Amino acid sequence: MNITKRDNRVEEFDTEKIHEVLFWATEDIKGATVSDIEIKVAPQFYDGITSKEIHQVLIQGSADMITEKTPNYQHVAANLLNFYLRKEVFGTSDNMPTLLEVINNNIKNEIYDKSILEHYSESEIKKLDNIMKHKRDYDLVYAGVQQLIDKYLLKDRSTGKIYETPQYMYMLICMTLLAKEGDKVRRRTLIKDMYNDLSTFKISLPTPIMCGVRSPSRQYSSCTLIDVGDNLPSIFHSNTAVGYYTANRAGIGLNFGEIRGVGSKIRNGE
Structure with a gap:
């Protein structure tokens, strides 16, 4: 049986690679066994399956x-979903790009707000890069990772392409919210x-802030009263305002407190 790799290369299906990934994903996790997962997924493999599909099946x-x-x-x-996410976004599961590389690339693709580079120098961004802890991606449970993918990580929704992983998202939210703090050390x-x-x-933040503040939409407001x-x-x-804010x-x-009551006169009682 053959599989098709992400770069379109065709190679022979190697069960040992699946063993390695599953042993990694189940390491130190009580009650989870590689054999049970393999029995569950084995019937879904077929000749010509892509490596991407294999990962989705797992x-x-x-x-x-x-x-x-x-x-x-x-x-x-x-663990498997985080691995898949990193491969999709960056083509690697462990050699993460620098914060500056991600910012520059996503500004070029009009995913991040270009004003980020107006507020932060390259040296400042490199210092912030040292703060990031990418291993924290693996502190999330499955539902949490899936929710980030579905709702919060910036993506091109027409193609489904995602441009960041969780730790970049968290850092860019913080950088954007605190961009105008005058004292750079503070x-x-x-x-x-x-x-x-x-x-x-x-701590947690409202959805509009989680998915909007670092983007060109610059969405800072969450609940808007009209x-x-x-x-x-x-x-x-x-x-009209509802349409713009929703977009x-x-x-x-909506505050309807000024609207007259049922039965009140309109245009002299028409």
């Missing part, structure tokens, strides 16, 4: 084994503290 097979009695498969599935300390709290799940006046122009303008990922709240 992820889904491990996720399907998450039960009340075997909850630790959520860690196996998370700013670096604040970024470090916030990054550590975000990446270890001590007052609706008691006249047609205000009602229609409020509807920029903001949550919406």
